Amino acid sequence: MKTPPVVSPSEWDAAWRQLLVKEKELTRARDALAADRRRMPWLAVEKEYGFDGPAGRVSLLDLFEGRRQLIVYRAFFEPGVCGWPDHACRGCSLVADQVAHVAHLNVRDTTLVFASRAPQPDIERVKARMGWTMPWFTMTDDFDADFGVDEWHGTNAFIRDGDRVFRTYFINNRGDEAMGSTWSYLDITALGRQEEWEDSPEGYPRTPAYEWWNWHDEYGAAVQG
Structure with missing residues (x-):
């Protein structure tokens, strides 16, 4: 292993500041x-x-739980997938392990769910074993094929206008590596983080950064669908 040079504090600081420009x-x-x-x-x-x-x-509309936006991650947990029946696939499990507390998404009027083809008793068993708490549903029709996740994992974003549902974005492959944080999920939605500093179309919801942030157990009724 060829390691970088060892330098003085001032040289290290200069190198860091140079890289910070790219950051x-x-x-x-x-x-x-x-x-x-x-x-x-x-x-x-x-x-x-x-x-x-x-x-x-x-229904798909029900998955919103009354909120305006919905994010659906297609996780591979079903017969024929590596790990079945004790585990979901390794990659999807790694994604699940990184999911932040969903209350922070809920307060931004956004619901996150996972979807697989495994029956609900198997999903609940694996969730309990792995300590996962996100909502997780069983697909029963062509949803996976229609939204590009029948052969590979992926994350679809939706928005609703009353009872009408619209697909707004889709990300898969290495794009899913970044998923898991509150910010990465909000950044793929149609409404974004909904903060004042963002470049959003006129009329989009906005609040000051930090103002809406809270402990996940103190949002109260704001996170209820």
């Missing part, structure tokens, strides 16, 4: 990309989709 460029580019996502056209979802959940049969 800031990356941050601004990421913000600009998120702004472009907020301007993506919407695709109307015309078909009806059904899912099995802990409380029974639900």
